[in-house]
Amino acid sequence: MTAYRLASGGLIDRSAPLDFRFDGRNLTGFSGDTLASALLANDQLLVGRSFKYHRPRGIVTAGPSEPNALVTIGKGADSDPNTKATVAELYSGLDAHSQNRFPSLKYDFGAVNGLLSPFLGAGFYYKTFMWPAAFWEKVYEPIIRKAAGLGRAVLERDPQAYEKCWAHCDLLVIGSGPTGLMAALTAGRAGLRVILADEDFRLGGSLLGETARVNDASAQDFTETVLAELRSLPNVTMMPRTTVFGWYDDNVFGAVERVQKHVALPQAKLPVERLWRIAAKRALLATGAEERPLVFGGNDRPGVIMAGAMRTYANRFGVAAGKSVAIFTNGSAGYRTAADLAAHGVEIAAIIDSRAEGADVAPDGVRVIRSASVIDTKGRQRVCGAVVERSGFEQTIACDAIAMSGGWNPVIHLACQRGAKAIWSEDLKTFLAPDVGNGLVVAGAAAGRYTLAGCLKDGAEKAVVIAADLGFSTVSHTAPAVEGEIDPSFTALWYSPGAKAKAFVDFQNDVHVKDIGLALREGFGHVEHAKRYTTNGMATDQGKLSGINATGLLAAMQGISPADVGTTTFRPFYTPVAFGALAGTSRDEHAAPVRKSPLHGWAQRNGAVFVDSGLWFRPAYFSRGGEKTWRESTDREVRNIRENAGLCDVSTLGKIEVFGPDAAEFLNRLYCNPFLKLPVGKARYGLMLREDGMVYDDGTTSRLSHEHFVMTTTTALAGGVMSHMEYCAQVHWPDLKVRFCSSTDQWAQMAIAGPKARLVLQALVEDDISDAAFPFLAAGAVTLRGGLKARLFRISFSGELAYELAVPAGLGEAVADAVMEEGMAHGICAYGLEALNVLRIEKGHVTHAEFAGRVTPDDAGFGRMVSAQKPDFIGKRLSTRYGLTAADRMQMVGLKPVEPDQHIRAGAHLLREGAKPSTLNDQGYVSSACFSPTLGHDIALAFLKSGRERYGERVVVWDKLAGAEVVAEICNPVFVDPGNTKLNS
Amino acid sequence: MSRTYISRHPLDDLLPLEPGIRAVDHLDVPRSSAIVSVMAMDGEEASVTAGLAASGDVSIRFTGPGEWLAVSQSETPESLHRNLSLLLAETAYFVDQSDGRVVFRLSGPNVRRILAKGIATDLHPAIFEVGTSSNVLCGHISINLARTGENEFELIVMRSFAIALFDDLKVMGREFDLSAGFSVRG
């Protein structure tokens, strides 16, 4: 038996000891312990250092509001900083370390800050560290940064797995204490789909530490009976270890389930944490009430613990927080702690009651000091005495722990996350949630009904109303009878007067009463200002203990009601949630799905090096033996296509089948160039604008029959164009008879380009594809040898004689292999995006590198394509705005370096020769650049002010990022075959 | 010279050729299916709906108002396309998607729990009834989901996403040791 472990009692399994470590010490606890209860049992009260003054701090609570007992659990990449020991379930092998101390928890150099505290009051940062100016970043900030922060984030890859899951229910019950249990039971019996979620690893909430009897049984036995019935109901799902952290629109709740946080070696097939999104028709908030700390001198000394927490440690965990406990209370709850501790044989040094009178009965022989307050505490790393003041007389009461009980704060966090303001109850001296609609109903202690009988009743009654609301009928049953009921009454005490030491409001952030006073004095009296100025409530506990006390203090200091001060804003997360849990499986390579082309395998077999292109992987180039760089492969591919032929996978381009009697009219309105009279069997390049007149996307569209077109889009905007078309068809022109659907995935499509492309293809295609029979821009169905139906388009991005052949996706690889086989004799090669890019730059063809959402058709040289005849098309009207037609707009030109061995990089800017670099002198920029194997030097496409008038002029290509300046000649952007003889050959 | 072309399934390299040990929760992948997008012409939605309902052996999946996927394991893409064209002549447009879509069949006692890891729709049998089908998001991928039995669902995904969906389903099913294999029949 350890120092503070009680001889008996508690819901721990004394036959199952668990070994664990704290700061390197080997300790033992029991199954059913939290880390905090096990630490207390081992006399390890001191667990951390505070944020600012590095004061020694001990465990204060037994739950999620813990401000002090933050530890790092685990090692290296597999560690969790800032874990609350009070909610960490103990397991064998748990390895915990204290934080924010150097060199050790007992001796911390940072504590020197405490001596400097007069200089470090609220807002001190803002008034100082300004002299000299340069010192902030070099000297002051690094010191402050190093001193701040709590645990250490390792920033190494997390070895654990996570996942997300959806759940749906009629009623979500949040909290499994008396209110939640009765609500779940009532609703479950009525047949509702119920989810009962609780953050604790054991369901039962406050009942687990309760000494009152319910239905003539212990509270714990009553709990077990209810849980057994709930487990038997197939429509009830119980979710222990699940924190509901947020309430979102449409009654969707975010919750995180700690699936394997309590095991030393998690199973690989299960996540360690699982994020739930729970869509609940109704929810019941049964989160109970938090005991309010008392603000008195020396209240942060290790050993000063919430009275209710002490009760929980004794009754649920069989641990005494001290051997001789002084109790400071402003209500009846302190007496209950006294009674329970006394029953366990703990000495009660005294009960210090701030009230003048009360009907409460102290345990036999315990001294009660009324109208008194604690004004200071003695001891260093554990309290050894309480300095009590009454009527001007001081006395020191020896003790090794002080229980404090300052009343109750209902836990209304979730109810106020969506903008509702908490409202002050003068009766209950606390803030309650307002009516937030019938989606979320607050019940039990969370609604200010503190008695056990009241909670049991309220939970059941509210569930009855919800069930009826949803159309379920409930069976009536009698409310459980409670014996030894509690008295929750208290008298508000925001500040215990006469403090002889710092009286802390926010323990973790070291905010004390004088800081609040200073904020008020300096004009930061608004509750949000006070929070931000003092940092009260901004620590990891988000003001669960400190928030209401700060409001009370601000009110008291100004002589106004807390109602007029209000609370700060409640926001997700109720308790902090790990990034990993919120991200689930969507991380690393699975951050976004991968799309694979039907020719992916073919490309792989041909030596492709892939690059991601949106969600797709596309071949960048095809490496052959001996080629050391991408450039070598690319240059070879380009030359080969200009001389022989090449095959490129273009399956990723969007393909949209457009049908209907109004299909041509629809396309005519969609594109800025005409489509009405496109003949059947022909393809046409189309330019699509946004309504603001800028180019949106481009591609070829072919007419396969009178009422059937197939459109291609760029890979990048395939989805966007589809949505745009749907918008136009459904919103703008719902009366046009047009239907369309994507066939992108149905087809494997390959571009076959080069002077020998026809020779290669004709060997495979049964139909005649001579220039006469299948001229440039021909499009239609063909049959491949072997009878395979395919689509063939004579279009060219490279400027060569070129075709695009589409076959059903499953047959893509086989057909590509066949093309390569037939092409072998003609020197065919596979080529990738790099070569494609060079070929199109040489030909002056544009991509999204040119359009970039800021370019008009005229900027890109398509001015004459835009139909002046059409009455309407998307983008027509705003194209005529002054700024879009101004003479000094940047227009697309070609550039070639005057010295052919010099290089041009995309992203370089353009200056007149001799002009000084400045934003005003900036003439344009390079949109695309490459080495042209065909011409033997670099070439570029660029946008230049009034560029088309300036062919033959020289500009400076200014690339300061690379430290390069190159003089280039402005030229027509079509570098290769401007007469289109190759295209039409 | 005559040629034959061998069709490939996107999961060819990922699933064993021979069926392995089948767990209680299983992902069955037909090697081929005939799938046709059916789009009702303006004003013909009702008659196409009726026509499809009478199409016998063909499974009809709702994808949007006036739009369906017709799926058949017994017909060839050509025959399905031809039969539908005859049945619904002058009332609908058709696009063959047999190569553009991949079918997954998920069955077993835990299928709802597996699918809940990716799909937001409430799959309680009283809400998403047997015979219901709809396009839904599964993780980051849009699929067509159909309930074919109390514990049986069919997922149809775009071919380019098939491997990504397969990877996701394996992760979603790892808790239940989900097995996967090509259909013995198909």
Next chain:
Amino acid sequence: MASLIHCPHCGVRPKEEFSIRGDASLIRPDPEASDEAWNDYVHIRSNPRGRYREHWQHVAGCRRWLVVERDTFTHEVFAVTDAASSAREAGR
């Protein structure tokens, strides 16, 4: 609203199945309308705090454009209708 949308064709669906385009009360002007009318259509927004009609597309579902009528402050949804039906009713 921001969590679940009731698609008139597909039922209740999560926000991530949708994409959002903006004000649904704007009507594309006649090609002959004034420059001001066109500028207003493309660039000017009433941006109310309160009731608002917004275009959402069920991209991962039925791909229909919907008019979601909702409150921009409370996020309460009043109605979701098919955009084409709304457009036809408005005489487009």
Next chain:
Amino acid sequence: MRYSAFSIVKNALTGNVNWTPAWRQPEPKPFYDVIIVGGGGHGLATAYYLAKEFGLKNIAVLEKGYLGSGNVGRNTTIVRSNYMLPGNEPFYEFSMKLWEGMEQDLNYNAMLSQRGIINLYHNDGQRDAYIRRGNAMWMEGVPAELLDRAALKKMLPFLNFDHARFPIMGGLLQKRGGTARHDAVAWGYARAADRLGVDLIQNCEVAGIRRENGVVTGVETSRGFIGCGKLGLAAAGNTSRVGEMADLKLPIESHVLQAFVTEGLKPAIDHVITYGAGHFYISQSDKGGLVFGAEIDGYNSYAQRGNLATVEHVMEEGVTMIPGLSRVRVLRSWGGVMDMSMDGSPIISHTPIDNLYLNCGWCYGGFKATPASGWCFAHLIAKNETHPVARFLRLDRFERGYPIDEHGAGPQPNLH
């Protein structure tokens, strides 16, 4: 009271009871030469510069809540001047220079920390766009560096170099970029403006704009009518609502943007880093919390809260960029209402009403612009002429066809 080393020591030794209020709580006067609507960063900065740089005396700032209660107190504190387009870059660089002298100027420590901002790129197209941007910065005299993968790996070893879905290829670095303590910026301007006699009137909501003969004569407020000679609107997410009171037609949509902070941690991330394969951005505050955010939720909203789907998406991007974030716990999320413009760039402009001036359209980049926005808006109001660096930020640029569209997304605010 001026803050100095002496004042700190003196007050510490006397129990810190002699500090005086940072600003007065004045009753509104019947008339001001200039009224600024909006007591956020931009409004307070405008008032300060009106008084300090342009010599105006009779100025009031009207704030419906408490000072700094809008986006200046709910952003991710990033300061930078790394823009591409000539309409933006000179303006933001002007702002950067003002940041660099702000603390001495205001006698208030806003904890400007020029720790460097790095924009990651993941493919060739993005790299080229960053080269263009970096060179545009240099054109304006703003140093920028292009980092390759190796340099980045040395600098930020914790990034996902091995398992990224979209491989990290490099980044664009602006060393002078960084962060500042957001609330302190509002408080610093407020205190300094107050010292120059500006009346900062809190809990004063504007309910109407009174006009006579086409000229603004004052505002109806929750604290009565207040007359003015000139009226400047700096109401951020509420711009449309205030503008409507003067029948202004505005190219603005209000959208909600969420931001997040983690629990306090020892220093781990020393720069501001933005993800190129998404919208994620992150830095670490001096208190130790990691402050981060990503894209807007996407729908019009005046609610200062967001939805869970976006939260999850932000976290997915976060752990994909920095896998080690996985075990870090997120403490709090909140939302701000953004005044999204049609081209993603701001508006500091005359309006069709002569003595009514407009400052809006900050999208989610308003914080870094605070000083220049205040200065240029003050310049416009005081002199009735546009400051040179803000000359492109006109309200009529849309109808004239001169959008400043950094993202090339077109007139759809939720794409910017």
